[in-house]
Amino acid sequence: MKAAFIFLAPDVDPSKDRGTIITPKVELTSVAVNNYAEAVNVARQLVEEGVEAIELCGGFGHVGTARVAAAVEGKAKVGVVRFDGHPGLDNRSGDELF
Numbered sequence: 001m002k003a004a005f006i007f008l009a010p011d012v013d014p015s016k017d018r019g020t021i022i023t024p025k026v027e028l029t030s031v032a033v034n035n036y037a038e039a040v041n042v043a044r045q046l047v048e049e050g051v052e053a054i055e056l057c058g059g060f061g062h063v064g065t066a067r068v069a070a071a072v073e074g075k076a077k078v079g080v081v082r083f084d085g086h087p088g089l090d091n092r093s094g095d096e097l098f
Contacts, residue, residue: 001025001026001027001052001053002026002027002029002049002050002051002052002053003026003027003028003029003051003052003053003054003055004028004029004030004031004043004046004051004053004054004055005028005029005030005031005054005055005056005057006030006031006033006039006042006043006046006054006055006056006057006068007030007031007032007033007056007057007059008032008033008034008035008039008057008059008060008086008088008089008094009032009033009034009088010034011034012032012033012034014031014032014033014034014038014041014042017031017032018030018031018032029046029051031046035094035097035098036060036063036064036067036068036094036098037098039056039060039064039067039068040067040068040071043068043071043072043076043078044071044072046076047072047075047076051076052076052077053076053077053078053079054068054072054076054077054078054079055078055079055080055081056068056078056079056080056081057080057081057086058080058081058082058083058086059083059086059088059089059093059094060080060094061093061094061095061096062095063094063095064094064095064098065078065080
């Protein structure tokens with residue numbers, strides 16, 4: 001199974017700030033993005049590469065999660081880690097920032 005984790009971080013390049021771990025049953029790619037717009041683009045690319053499941057970091061609020069889910073058009077399952085305020089985003093939700 002191919003899966004991915006997309007997380008929000010400042011001053012990143014999603015084409016470089018990524019890594020993949022391959023186990024006997026799961027290939028997990030982790031990708032850093034600056035904002036929701038990049039997350040949407042990265043999610044679409046990951047689906048084209050065969051990713052079936054995408055987990056979003058806790059910085060994604062309801063709006064950001066919905067944007068990514070809509071972007072993959074049901075071609076991958078989308079889940080999210082939940083924080084009311086993410087410590088890496090000054091204890092705010094991405095919905096407040098993006």
